Amino acid sequence: MKIPDMLLTLTMILALVLYNVDAVNSNLFREYIGAEFKTVKFSDVPINRTTNFHFILSFAIDYTTSSTPSPTNGKFNVFWDTDNLSPAEVSSIKKSHPNVKVALSLGGDTVGAKFAYFKPSSVDSWVSNAVSSLTSIIKQYHLDGIDIDYEHFKADPSTFAACIGRLIMTLKKNKVISFASIAPFDDDQVQQHYMVLWRRYAHLIDYVNFQFYAYDQQTNVSQFLSYFKTQMSNYKGGRILVSLTSGGSGGLSPENGFFTACKMLKARKQLHGIFIWSADDSKSQGFKYEKQSQALLA
């Protein structure tokens, strides 16, 4: 590094420390992939080299893989489309696109057509099982990070926070992952769990993939901006990403102004990134929103 570059970097770091980290746009684009077995591959998805691109494999779940899945207390199994999203395919997309990282998401809405519950027997045993099972999956698949997407709970918020906080802390300390995100949405029980996690462990959580598409499908731009503001105060200091769904409807749609709202946030330096649920659904639509999102972030 040359001296002027070093000074510039130091100045930027100082600026981030002195001023609110909120007030920075980012070129981060993230996309969930693999939950719906629609044979989508990483290489199907348009990747603009100007973005920082994360694929998020959906899902790893601590349930058995039998025809009637049952909870395993933190022993995770892979539930995504491994025929099309294999370890070799992860290596290959990362090699051909240096701006790509790949994460896995924990939990999700359902497993075997029933709710996937967060159901630990105890904090210690859950964390120990989760660290060892996830470490081996992450190494096998050459992954870089995790996303937390439990949506149903058979444990109180404090137990959830302790388990997830300690899991992220250990995986980061062991250098198994370099980033972690959480994926809450506007639901009382969900928010109670994730906000306790945030209060205790915000320093370990790099991104908040807030599921804005879980709001009403009639959402308009001004409502969306007010929801964003609410979540900025719930997850204070967090890098909150905006989001849309390409599967059915929900939240602020592109037709109703999603990209207009993104531009407004960008003008306020609050656009920390965009994510889409999901590549599986976007495939039949030619990935038009992926292209539009990345062009806006570039």
Ligand SMILES: *[C@@H]1O[C@H](CO)[C@@H](O)[C@H](O)[C@H]1NC(C)=O
């Ligand atoms: C957005 O929707 C709300 C609630 O329906 C409504 O009160 C408001 O006028 C709408 N705003 C615009 C700009 O359409």
Ligand SMILES: *[C@@H]1O[C@H](CO)[C@@H](O)[C@H](O)[C@H]1NC(C)=O
């Ligand atoms: C990537 O984004 C830039 C900036 O918007 C755009 O000019 C370029 O065409 C995009 N490339 C691809 C391959 O979409």
